[in-house]
Amino acid sequence: MKISRRRFILSSAVVGGGLAIGYAATRPSDHRIANDTLAEGSARYLTSFLKIDPDNRVTVYVNHSEMGQGSHTALAMMAADELDAAWEQVRIEQAPATDLYAAGDMAIGFAGELGVPSFLMPLIETSAMKIAQIGNLQTTGGSASIRFTGQLGMRVAGAAAREMLIQCAAERWGVPADECTTALSYVHHNASGQSSSYGELADAAARLEPPEAPTLKERTQFNIMGRALSRVDIPAKVNGSAFYGLDYKTDDMLFAAIRLAPVFGTKLVSVDATEALKRRGVKKVIELEDSVAVVADNYWRAKEALKEVSAEFERSDNDSVSSADIAARFDEELTRSEGSKDFEAGDAEASITQASEIVEASYRVPYLAHAPMEPMNCTVHIQNGRADVWTSTQDPLAVRGRVASVAGLNERVVTHHPSYLGGGFGRRLPFNWNVIDHATRIAMQFSVPVKTVFSREDDMQQDYYRPAVTSNFKAGLDANGNILAWHNRYTGPIQTPGAAHIPYAVDHQSIRVVDGDTHVPIAAWRSVDHSQHTFFTESFIDELAHRAGTNPFQFRMELLHKHPRHQQVLQVAAEAAGYGRNLPEGRALGTAVQESFGSICAEIAEVSIGSDGKPVVHKVTAAIDCGWVVNPDTAKAQIESGVIFGLTAAMYGEITIKEGRVSQNNFSDYEMVRMATSPEIDVHLIESGASLGGLGEPATPPIAAAVTNAIYILTGQRIRELPLSKHSFRQNSTLANA
Amino acid sequence: MVTLKINGTEYTLDVESEMPLLWALRDELGLTGTKFGCGVASCGACTVQVNGNPVRSCVMPVSAVQGQEITTIEGLAESSLAQYEPGDLNAVQKAWIDHQVPQCGYCQSGMIMAVSSLLAANPNPSDAEIDASINNVCRCGSYPRVRKAIRAIANT
Numbered sequence: 001m002k003i004s005r006r007r008f009i010l011s012s013a014v015v016g017g018g019l020a021i022g023y024a025a026t027r028p029s030d031h032r033i034a035n036d037t038l039a040e041g042s043a044r045y046l047t048s049f050l051k052i053d054p055d056n057r058v059t060v061y062v063n064h065s066e067m068g069q070g071s072h073t074a075l076a077m078m079a080a081d082e083l084d085a086a087w088e089q090v091r092i093e094q095a096p097a098t099d100l101y102a103a104g105d106m107a108i109g110f111a112g113e114l115g116v117p118s119f120l121m122p123l124i125e126t127s128a129m130k131i132a133q134i135g136n137l138q139t140t141g142g143s144a145s146i147r148f149t150g151q152l153g154m155r156v157a158g159a160a161a162r163e164m165l166i167q168c169a170a171e172r173w174g175v176p177a178d179e180c181t182t183a184l185s186y187v188h189h190n191a192s193g194q195s196s197s198y199g200e201l202a203d204a205a206a207r208l209e210p211p212e213a214p215t216l217k218e219r220t221q222f223n224i225m226g227r228a229l230s231r232v233d234i235p236a237k238v239n240g241s242a243f244y245g246l247d248y249k250t251d252d253m254l255f256a257a258i259r260l261a262p263v264f265g266t267k268l269v270s271v272d273a274t275e276a277l278k279r280r281g282v283k284k285v286i287e288l289e290d291s292v293a294v295v296a297d298n299y300w301r302a303k304e305a306l307k308e309v310s311a312e313f314e315r316s317d318n319d320s321v322s323s324a325d326i327a328a329r330f331d332e333e334l335t336r337s338e339g340s341k342d343f344e345a346g347d348a349e350a351s352i353t354q355a356s357e358i359v360e361a362s363y364r365v366p367y368l369a370h371a372p373m374e375p376m377n378c379t380v381h382i383q384n385g386r387a388d389v390w391t392s393t394q395d396p397l398a399v400r401g402r403v404a405s406v407a408g409l410n411e412r413v414v415t416h417h418p419s420y421l422g423g424g425f426g427r428r429l430p431f432n433w434n435v436i437d438h439a440t441r442i443a444m445q446f447s448v449p450v451k452t453v454f455s456r457e458d459d460m461q462q463d464y465y466r467p468a469v470t471s472n473f474k475a476g477l478d479a480n481g482n483i484l485a486w487h488n489r490y491t492g493p494i495q496t497p498g499a500a501h502i503p504y505a506v507d508h509q510s511i512r513v514v515d516g517d518t519h520v521p522i523a524a525w526r527s528v529d530h531s532q533h534t535f536f537t538e539s540f541i542d543e544l545a546h547r548a549g550t551n552p553f554q555f556r557m558e559l560l561h562k563h564p565r566h567q568q569v570l571q572v573a574a575e576a577a578g579y580g581r582n583l584p585e586g587r588a589l590g591t592a593v594q595e596s597f598g599s600i601c602a603e604i605a606e607v608s609i610g611s612d613g614k615p616v617v618h619k620v621t622a623a624i625d626c627g628w629v630v631n632p633d634t635a636k637a638q639i640e641s642g643v644i645f646g647l648t649a650a651m652y653g654e655i656t657i658k659e660g661r662v663s664q665n666n667f668s669d670y671e672m673v674r675m676a677t678s679p680e681i682d683v684h685l686i687e688s689g690a691s692l693g694g695l696g697e698p699a700t701p702p703i704a705a706a707v708t709n710a711i712y713i714l715t716g717q718r719i720r721e722l723p724l725s726k727h728s729f730r731q732n733s734t735l736a737n738a
Numbered sequence: 739m740v741t742l743k744i745n746g747t748e749y750t751l752d753v754e755s756e757m758p759l760l761w762a763l764r765d766e767l768g769l770t771g772t773k774f775g776c777g778v779a780s781c782g783a784c785t786v787q788v789n790g791n792p793v794r795s796c797v798m799p800v801s802a803v804q805g806q807e808i809t810t811i812e813g814l815a816e817s818s819l820a821q822y823e824p825g826d827l828n829a830v831q832k833a834w835i836d837h838q839v840p841q842c843g844y845c846q847s848g849m850i851m852a853v854s855s856l857l858a859a860n861p862n863p864s865d866a867e868i869d870a871s872i873n874n875v876c877r878c879g880s881y882p883r884v885r886k887a888i889r890a891i892a893n894t
Binding site: 067068069070230231233234235236237238239240241242243244246247249255280298299300301371372373374375420421422423424425453455456457633634637640641642643644645648666667668672673674675676678680681 | 753754757758760761764765766768769770771772773774775776777778780781783810811812814815827831834835838839840841842843844845846847850868869870872873874875876877878879880881882883884885
């Protein structure tokens with residue numbers, strides 16, 4: 001399989017074993033560059049991630065985007081704890097989009113996960129920063145900020161800076177370094193009674209080389225990590241002052257509204273803009289290869305004028321393609337093609353012939369849009385041979401590179417100005433470039449800033465979607481209900497290796513992937529391939545449990561005897577959800593579990609069928625083992641968020657293709673879970689002490705199957721196609737107590 | 739010319755009478771705390787208060803709110819506290835911090851405006867009343883915390 005950069009970044013094959021140090025965090029050259037080029041006044045950098053002012057304020061430079069996951073706060077907590085800083089004096093800033101802040105530690109982390117042999121890891125560690133710089137890697141995705149940059153970067157930087165401060169104090173006082181202690185941004189030497197603030201030592205400490213492998217704290221030594229500290233970004237988010245990309249504003253700026261070719265991949269043929277150009281505030285109508293844009297002095301004026309533009313786009317072979325055609329093509333491919341190997345164990349072909357019962361099922365999910373709340377937008381200001389960019393992005397460094405390449409500028413003269421993101425979920429990752437490209441090309445025709453905005457409709461129809469996928473299963477059971485063989489063939493591509501693999505003890509498995517390419521552009525969508533495969537595998541294992549006549553929870557527990565962490569999350573979730581208790585009339589519990597992005601998450605959904613025949617999810621109990629927890633409150637918030645994001649997809653999410661283009665327009669036909677449909681969510685964090693796992697994504701995968709497995713118990717209907725809004729249910733009393 | 743009274747200040751704007759209030763706020767006055775989410779009054783990110791009532795500003799022509807008391811997130815605390823000092827927060831904003839409600843935060847201006855209106859009219863709403871009046875979209879799924887924060891305010 002060809003590994004594209006995106007697949008490298010978002011790969012989540014789970015490999016054990018942490019890495020001891022984060023070389024990128026303490027590169028002496030970065031430390032020097034930071035002090036030579038960035039330090040202002042008497043403030044000094046100790047490693048490029050930490051700045052200490054004479055008044056003892058510590059600034060942590062975070063090279064990840066804040067899109068609601070709380071990682072700015074948690075990453076700063078990791079650095080500050082190792083530094084033994086006073087948290088009240090810590091400030092957090094988004095690191096600039098420059099080579100210095102490429103996400104080298106993230107590259108090391110993913111290399112480790114991909115299973116790079118240990119003898120090669122030193123090579124990876126020394127070259128990771130270079131790789132990250134060359135690839136413009138400053139990505140926030142793959143639930144990786146805390147477990148990689150935090151663990152390998154922030155903690156190491158904090159510990160290195162602390163050792164530099166101690167060394168400096170020890171030399172100044174003429175005492176052994178190992179007699180010095182640190183607390184609350186001070187170094188102390190108790191025997192001589194001397195103390196010095198970090199601020200007083202920083203200037204001299206900055207002249208030292210950062211230690212390459214500083215000693216990290218044991219968990220019992222943590223003072224800041226492990227505490228439910230308040231997020232630093234929240235105060236600005238309750239009074240309207242938080243700055244998002246869409247909020248950039250100058251008096252002279254212009255605004256662009258755009259109409260893109262409705263059928264993906266087609267080009268603009270002709271435009272009649274006569275009427276639009278007569279409208280108030282309209283400055284220009286711009287024809288691009290695949291789109292037409294109106295530029296005006298107010299976004300609403302641009303958008304209204306765009307309605308007056310008639311544009312013709314070229315015809316294409318895809319003009320008649322519908323979702324039904326795509327589904328039929330997938331079925332044909334799954335029948336016709338052997339595909340390529342995803343995973344094999346034992347001899348699945350031979351074993352299934354021994355089965356006393358064969359169970360077959362075909363599952364299907366549609367395309368999904370990301371629909372972050374902040375519509376896609378990008379402001380570009382090109383003047384005097386340089387460019388400034390304001391856009392909410394999951395990779396500022398990559399945006400800098402992209403704008404430079406489209407505008408024909410050197411990267412060094414392009415500045416990305418940071419902002420909070422109004423949601424990301426994968427939409428704002430590198431390669432999903434449409435808004436960046438269009439905004440740059442439009443702004444190249446002006447010398448003032450131009451803000452290009454995709455309307456909600458534009459974003460719904462011009463996204464890079466979670467792929468539509470069909471997955472076929474065939475399993476053989478013996479007379480005692482044991483699974484002899486597991487056959488699974490699904491449409492690709494594989495964006496996250498391992499997402500279709502099962503943790504269950506089945507000796508003979510054949511998991512294969514066939515071509516699922518269509519003209520619809522796809523990308524990573526929160527939890528990536530886990531979002532669909534967990535629905536498939538956790539539903540089918542449930543089918544097998546019922547067929548075997550075993551309680552689905554027990555069935556899983558027995559088949560997970562080699563996976564005690566899976567068993568534990570299931571056990572904790574089951575106990576908290578009261579699994580096995582007498583439920584209120586007409587309710588049932590459904591279970592699902594999945595390992596993704598280094599964490600294992602079990603969810604139990606309590607469901608009933610409403611009088612309108614639609615499912616009602618009353619409560620979701622989630623248990624997650626993410627190794628250990630940096631901030632329990634932001635961790636819980638991410639689980640709540642992941643559950644609701646997955647529930648929205650399960651209940652309503654469907655992008656359909658008709659005449660080659662997306663049919664949906666807005667939240668009115670791409671519905672969301674809202675207050676009235678949001679369940680109570682009870683989260684249990686399990687600290688097994690294993691390597692840090694991610695939290696932004698792992699709660700999204702299990703929810704669909706947890707709900708549909710409950711629906712099966714309630715109604716006897718096995719849901720093999722999402723979303724649930726396509727189905728109507730009647731309660732089946734004979735199964736109500738199953 | 740349109741005269742709008744926003745957060746206690748009168749502004750005279752040379753804009754079309756049909757321009758939605760949202761774009762007058764954001765692109766003409768630079769009051770960017772009010773957010774654009776959908777443009778069709780579906781998501782509630784653009785919610786402001788007009789005479790204390792929640793209004794989706796993305797579909798409200800400026801001509802329809804002339805002479806009315808318009809409150810945006812930037813002026814919410816000042817409009818709802820008897821004795822206001824710059825930097826103060828109203829009860830909803832405080833509860834939003836106490837319960838760490840926002841995630842990406844983009845929808846929260848609208849959410850807070852809607853909840854503030856609800857609680858001013860009905861200080862102790864039932865779950866059903868909350869569900870019926872707060873139908874703003876939060877893609878991050880802050881709903882359980884929104885409910886918890888409303889409950890906490892209602893109980894004080």
